Amino acid sequence: MSSEKVHRPLLLRLMEIGDVVTYQGREYALRGLDPMSVDARRAEPEDLRTGERLWVPLTDLEASFNSEAQG
Numbered sequence: 001m002s003s004e005k006v007h008r009p010l011l012l013r014l015m016e017i018g019d020v021v022t023y024q025g026r027e028y029a030l031r032g033l034d035p036m037s038v039d040a041r042r043a044e045p046e047d048l049r050t051g052e053r054l055w056v057p058l059t060d061l062e063a064s065f066n067s068e069a070q071g
Contacts, residue, residue, distance in 0.1 A: 020064040021045055023056060027064050034058070 015021060019030045021043075028045030031053060035041075041058040 015043075015061070015063060020048070022062040022064045023054075023060060028054075028061075030061070 015030055015033075017030055017032065021028050021030050023045050027048050029048060030043060031046045032044030033041065034043075042055045043058045043061055044053055044055055045061065046053045
């Protein structure tokens with residue numbers, strides 16, 4: 001088993017659909033995730049400003065703790 005799989009950051013394991021996440025300095029709503037069985041999982045974030053959706057490596061996302069964006 002690769003060390004990347006073993007040492008995933010805790011925040012990535014706690015992310016759920018609908019959570020606000022940060023990708024490249026912008027806030028997105030998490031809309032989709034690859035299944036747990038996929039080795040290099042991806043996420044589908046939706047830009048909160050433009051509505052654009054992307055598929056990016058899950059490890060590139062960060063949890064966002066900005067309460068204004070969530071409320």
